[in-house]
Amino acid sequence: MIGDWDLAPGNxxxxxxxxxxxxxxxxxxxxxxxxxxxxxxxxxxxxVSSSIPGLSANEAQFQLSFKTKIADNIFGNNGSxxxxxxxxxxxxxxxxxxSRPFRETNxxxxxxxxxxxxxxxxxxxxxxxxxxxxxxxxGRANPFSRSWNRVIAHFGxxxxxxxxxxxxxxxxxxxxxxxxxxxxxxxxxxGELIVAKHINGHVVSMQGRHSLRAGDESRGSIKxxxxxxxxxxxxxxxxxxxxxxxxxxDYNNRQTMIGAGISLVDW
Numbered sequence: 001m002i003g004d005w006d007l008a009p010g011n012x013x014x015x016x017x018x019x020x021x022x023x024x025x026x027x028x029x030x031x032x033x034x035x036x037x038x039x040x041x042x043x044x045x046x047x048v049s050s051s052i053p054g055l056s057a058n059e060a061q062f063q064l065s066f067k068t069k070i071a072d073n074i075f076g077n078n079g080s081x082x083x084x085x086x087x088x089x090x091x092x093x094x095x096x097x098x099s100r101p102f103r104e105t106n107x108x109x110x111x112x113x114x115x116x117x118x119x120x121x122x123x124x125x126x127x128x129x130x131x132x133x134x135x136x137x138x139g140r141a142n143p144f145s146r147s148w149n150r151v152i153a154h155f156g157x158x159x160x161x162x163x164x165x166x167x168x169x170x171x172x173x174x175x176x177x178x179x180x181x182x183x184x185x186x187x188x189x190x191g192e193l194i195v196a197k198h199i200n201g202h203v204v205s206m207q208g209r210h211s212l213r214a215g216d217e218s219r220g221s222i223k224x225x226x227x228x229x230x231x232x233x234x235x236x237x238x239x240x241x242x243x244x245x246x247x248x249x250d251y252n253n254r255q256t257m258i259g260a261g262i263s264l265v266d267w
Contacts, residue, residue, distance in 0.1 A: 001127045001156050001163055006069060007116045009077060015069045020265040021084050022065035023225070025237050030090075030259035031058050036250045039144065042182040046143045054098035061259060063088040067112075074113075082112045082132075090247060104249045110134040112154065123159045130154040134169070138248045145180045146248035148172075148188075163267065165194040186217045187252050188245035196267035201229040203266040209245070219244050227266045237263035 004020070006013050037051040067084040074081060086108040093100050112132035119126040132154065137147030149172040157164040168191035176182070189209035196205040203226070210220035221243025227235040242256040 001158050005082075005114055005128055005156070006072070006080060007127055009116070013069070015072060017068060019067050019069075020065070021067040022086050022265075023063060023263060023267060024065055024265040025063055025239075025261060025263035027061040027237065027239060027259035027261035029058060029261070030061050030239075030257055032246075032255045032257040033057070034253060034255040036253040036255075039249050040252070041143075041146075041180060043176075043179055046145060046180045048143050054095055055103065056092055056095045058094045059103065060091045060093045060261075061089065062091075062261075065265070075115075078116050080114050082114060084108075084110045084112060088247070104138060104247045106136060106138050106248050108134065108136045110152075112152075114154065125158050126155065127158055128154065128156040136248065142180070144249065146184075146251060147180055148184050149174075161198040163194075163196045165192075165267075167192050167194070181248070181251055184245075184251050186211045186213060187219050189220050194267055203227040203235075205267045209243070221245055225266065227263050230262075233264050235263045235266065237261050237266075 002008055035055050035057045037055055038048050040047045063086065065084070065086040067082050069080055069082050071081040073079065087105065089105040090103045091100070092098065092103050095101070110132050112130055114128055114130035117126045117129045130153070132152050134150045134152050135147070136150075138145065140146070150169040151172065152167055152169040155166040157166070170190070171185050190212045192207060192209040194205065194207045196203060205225045207223040207225075208220065211217055221241065223239065223241045226238045228237075229235055237260065239259045240257070244254050245251045246255060246257060
């Protein structure tokens with residue numbers, strides 16, 4: 001975490017270097033128990049009128065993600081401004097009868113102001129804290145359009161080979177007529193917890209999200225990933241997801257998905 005975010009004083013790393021951010025992977029095969037054949041929303045303009053023919057429960061998935069530091073030591077000898085970008089796609093590669101389309105691609109640019117936070121309690125170290133603004137969308141026209149904007153707080157904690165990221169967020173409200181996905185925060189959550197453990201070169205991680213509401217609005221998701229070293233930075237990668245919001249078009253579609261492939265960067 002210290003090296004990933006230039007948290008050591010006087011680190012000397014250049015601005016505008018391209019760095020890894022979120023996991024980078026290719027899942028060569030995934031399978032879901034509930035493919036979303038007819039996406040819907042509480043905004044009528046975003047309800048698909050009929051089922052999409054030919055979709056397979058099996059598809060491929062990949063994600064690219066990077067960040068770069070724009071400015072350093074904004075407040076004395078602390079505070080750095082970062083820009084990040086993440087893109088993930090779901091590819092119906094096994095659906096030859098419908099020309100193997102990309103079912104969904106999500107685009108996520110963001111800006112983050114991060115601070116070195118040298119606080120410790122025993123072996124637990126609060127390495128960093130920060131705040132950012134995030135836009136996520138699928139870049140499509142109605143009725144398939146999905147998007148939201150958030151203000152996200154960041155907290156990073158480490159204990160030897162265990163890292164914890166806590167990211168609560170607040171959605172930036174939109175006019176009802178422009179809101180493609182009303183109540184998305186009741187499915188994709190109001191925050192996430194990411195826990196990663198490095199064990200003899202393996203990386204085991206858990207990502208959990210929750211709406212932070214009770215009753216009928218108590219929803220969320222959990223994802224487990226396991227990266228097994230193969231050669232250099234190349235890993236075999238296994239993933240299990242269960243809950244809502246595996247992608248934006250699936251924000252209110254509950255499913256369980258398993259996948260296998262390769263990865264280059266993990267949490």
